[in-house]
Amino acid sequence: MFHTLLRVTGTIAPSSRTTEANDRDLSLDFAKGALILLVIVGHLIQYVIYRDDGFWYSPYYKSIYMFHMPLFMAISGYLSSRSLLQKSFTRAASDRAKQLLLPMLFWWTFMETVKLAALWRATSITSGLLGFLDDFAGTYWFIWATFVSYLLIKISSRLDQRSWVISGVAILVALAPLTFSISPLIRFTYPFFCFGFLLAQSRERWTSTWRRHKPLLVLFLSIVTCVCFLAWGKDTYVYNNLGIIHDLRSAKDVLLMFVGSAAASAIVIELLLQCWSLGHSNRMARFIAVELGQTTLLLYLVQGTVFRLMDFVQFGELWDLTTRLIIAGLLGASIIAIALMVRSIVRGVPYLSQLVVGMPPRSGLPQAKPAIN
Numbered sequence: 001m002f003h004t005l006l007r008v009t010g011t012i013a014p015s016s017r018t019t020e021a022n023d024r025d026l027s028l029d030f031a032k033g034a035l036i037l038l039v040i041v042g043h044l045i046q047y048v049i050y051r052d053d054g055f056w057y058s059p060y061y062k063s064i065y066m067f068h069m070p071l072f073m074a075i076s077g078y079l080s081s082r083s084l085l086q087k088s089f090t091r092a093a094s095d096r097a098k099q100l101l102l103p104m105l106f107w108w109t110f111m112e113t114v115k116l117a118a119l120w121r122a123t124s125i126t127s128g129l130l131g132f133l134d135d136f137a138g139t140y141w142f143i144w145a146t147f148v149s150y151l152l153i154k155i156s157s158r159l160d161q162r163s164w165v166i167s168g169v170a171i172l173v174a175l176a177p178l179t180f181s182i183s184p185l186i187r188f189t190y191p192f193f194c195f196g197f198l199l200a201q202s203r204e205r206w207t208s209t210w211r212r213h214k215p216l217l218v219l220f221l222s223i224v225t226c227v228c229f230l231a232w233g234k235d236t237y238v239y240n241n242l243g244i245i246h247d248l249r250s251a252k253d254v255l256l257m258f259v260g261s262a263a264a265s266a267i268v269i270e271l272l273l274q275c276w277s278l279g280h281s282n283r284m285a286r287f288i289a290v291e292l293g294q295t296t297l298l299l300y301l302v303q304g305t306v307f308r309l310m311d312f313v314q315f316g317e318l319w320d321l322t323t324r325l326i327i328a329g330l331l332g333a334s335i336i337a338i339a340l341m342v343r344s345i346v347r348g349v350p351y352l353s354q355l356v357v358g359m360p361p362r363s364g365l366p367q368a369k370p371a372i373n
Contacts, residue, residue, distance in 0.1 A: 028075060029293030030276040030285060031269060035075075036296045037288070038068045040335055043307045044328040049321075056234040065237065066229065067264035069142060073189040074265060076146055076372060077153070077196025084154050084197065096150050100297070100372070103358040104143045107301040108136055111308060118312070139308045140301065141182040146372055148186050149193035163198055170194040174258070177244060184242040188257070192265070218270065221263045228260030236260070292336070295343055297358045297372050302339045306331075 042064040046055045055061045083092060112132060137144065152173070156166045170191040178187060199206055210217065235241050235253045245251045279285040292299065319327070346352045353359040 024294070026280070026286075026289045026293075027273055027276045028079070030280075030289035031272040031293070032072070032075060032296050033288035033291075033293030034272055034275075035068050035072050036292060036299045038064045039072075039300065040303050040332050042068065043303060044332055047307050047310050048328040048331060049324050056237070056240075062229065062232050066225075066232065066260055067268050069189055070192040070261040071265040071268060072142070072372065073145065073149065073192040074196035074199075075269075077149070077193035077198075078200045079196075080150060080153075081197050081200035084150070084157055089154055089158075092154050093151060096147060098354065099358045100143050100147050102354065103297065103301060103356055104140045106355050107305050108139065111135065111139070111305045114309060115312065135308060137181050139304045141185050142189075142300065142372060144182060145186045145189045146193070149190045152190065153194065153197055157197075163201065166194050166198060174243065175245070179242045179244060184238050184244075187243050188238040191258070192261075195262075218267070221266050224259065224263040225267050228256055228263060231256055232260060291340060295339060295357075298343055298356075299336065299339045300372055302342070303335050306335055 042061060045058055045061045045064075049055070050058070083095075087095070112135065115131075115135075152169065153166060156162070156169050159165045173187050173190045176183075176187055178184070233253075235249075236257050238257060241250060241253045241257065243254055243257075245254050276285060276289070280289075343357055346356045347359075350359070
């Protein structure tokens with residue numbers, strides 16, 4: 001998110017940029033790879049380590065969920081800026097649908113096929129249809145949030161006073177009293193997508209501000225992050241408060257959610273970029289950047305499919321903590337291995353790669369590089 005801004009101040013090493021035709025910034029790929037690992041870890045905490053409501057109170061779960069998806073969305077908005085401004089609405093929507101929705105549909109179909117094969121006799125037609133709809137929207141909700149955010153920004157960017165319009169729409173979306181399906185999640189993450197887009201449009205001003213006040217900004221944001229972490233509770237998660245303000249307590253929870261997520265995201269991206277600057281030649285860092293950071297869409301789809309299917313598997317109630325940790329580690333490694341193996345198999349087949357992995361279609365225009373890609 002801050003790679004152009006921070007490159008001027010020396011945070012990112014010159015060798016972090018490749019000379020490939022697509023001019024990928026490996027520092028942001030490293031950030032994306034680290035974030036997708038945290039997504040997997042967060043779900044392992046929820047589905048394996050706890051298997052009950054105790055995960056809401058886990059400090060590890062809280063420290064991940066404060067920032068991982070908001071930061072993912074901000075990076076996506078930043079990397080999508082050129083595509084949003086240079087493509088027509090029809091072309092932009094079509095390319096993004098092929099890139100995100102098509103592979104999502106493939107993995108949803110695969111998941112439902114597995115569920116039908118295992119559970120068909122125990123599932124009524126009505127509950128089955130409702131389950132299909134819930135899986136289609138909820139399992140891969142971040143894909144929908146990215147796609148909707150992309151379209152909203154594209155519409156807003158066509159108007160005069162672009163920055164003010166986008167900022168105003170972001171506030172209206174965040175405060176809209178919509179609670180059906182995944183709308184609270186979209187409303188929560190959309191302002192971060194807008195921030196990433198606006199940051200890309202005013203990088204010079206942000207560079208100057210960051211360079212002049214970096215120590216004070218880092219100190220202030222660190223304090224805010226720590227205070228919000230201590231105050232964060234079960235009702236601070238968007239999954240529980242739905243981003244709706246109806247009294248003073250809910251207003252506090254929603255404000256804490258947005259402020260804490262924003263501050264934590266800023267601190268974490270700074271830490272990740274510093275880690276890349278210091279360790280960009282390290283084999284593990286390059287593995288995270290190249291193998292994971294450039295495969296985040298597939299990793300997200302695979303892990304979403306695996307963890308949704310785990311909802312229907314009863315296991316581990318009597319396991320001790322050590323056993324749960326071992327199983328969580330094995331499952332996490334397996335998800336990564338499966339995703340990399342699938343990518344290796346389909347990458348040489350263009351149409352299959354588009355369907356399964358979401359390889360962007362080639363064209364003469366610059367391609368968007370969403371965070372979940």
